[in-house]
Amino acid sequence: MTSEEIIVSESPPLPLFYRAPEALSSQRHQDWRLKEGDYGFAAATTYVPVVVGEFVAAARHYPILFADAAVPSPVVLLGLADDNLFVTDGAWAEGLHIPAYVRRYPFGFVATDDAEQFALIADVGSDRFAPSGDEGVALFEDGAPTALTRQALEFCEAYRRDAAATGAFCAALKASGLLVPRRADVTLPDGRKLAVDGFLVVDAGAFAALDDATILEWYRNGWLALVQYHLASLDHFNALLARQGARAAAAAAAPSHSDAISNPA
Secondary structure (H helix, E strand, C coil), rough: CCCCEEEECCCCCCCCCCCCCCECCCCCCCCEEEEECHHHCCCCCCEEEECCHHHHHHHCCCCCCEEEECCCEEEEECCCCCCCCECCCCEEEECCCHHHHHHHCEEEECCCCCCCEEEEEEEECCCCCCCCCCCCCCCCCCCCCCCCHHHHHHHHHHHHHHHHHHHHHHHHHCCCEEEEEEEEEECCCCCCEEEEEEEEEHHHHHHHHHHHHHHHHHHCCCCHHHHHHHHHCHHHHHHHHHHHHHHHHHHHHCHHHHHHHCCCC
C-alpha cells in the first residue's frame, strides 16, 4: 500500500491562492468590480498561514503548526489528501474561525521601498474580479477608492501589523531552540496512509525549562500564551481525523451519478 505525503514547508512560486496579483491602481483598475463569491478557492488546500492575533480563535478548531522553513511561520492544518475538511460546496463550516489569510482574499498587500508603507494588491486571476460591467461592487469611483477598497486596505494593514508581530514571535522561538521537527503518520478510513511532514512544534519540555528572565520577557510580550495556545491546539489532530472519516463516509453513502438515473419504463 502506497503512502502519500503532505509537506507543510513547501512554498509555491506565488503566495497561496494568488494567480495574477497586481497592485491596485485608480487608473488601471478604474472600472473594475468585485463580484460576490464563496470559499471554494480554498477547498483543496490543507493548510493556510495564521498570525498571532488569531491564535486564540484558531486554537479552538485547528492544529496550529509551524512550517519548517528558514523563517518558521505558523499555519493551521485544515485537512488531508488535498481536501480542506472545513469547506463544503463553497461554504466554510458554520461557527468556526475563518483564518484572516482566507478572509482577505482576493486582496492582499506587497511591501514597497518605504518600510512603513505597503501597496494593496488584487488577484486579478480570481473570477470574482470583473474589468467592466455592472455586476458586483466598484473598486473606484471618480478616481477615488470606494468603501469596499478602503475596507480591504484597512484589513490588510491590520494583517500586516499582525504579520510583523508574528515574525518577532517566530524569531524568538527559533533563537530559543524551542522548535523541533515532527511527523504525523495517519491511516484514512479507506486504508490510505498519509504522512504529514515538514512541520515544527514547540518542545514542551524545553519550553518548561526556560529561565526566569526569558519567561518574564515572553510574558510581557504575550508569547507565553501563544505557545500555550499552540500546544493545546495539537489535540485537534484526532478531531481532524474524525472529520476526515465523516466526510469519507458521507461520500460513500451518496448515490453515484449512474444510480441517480433511473431506467425508462
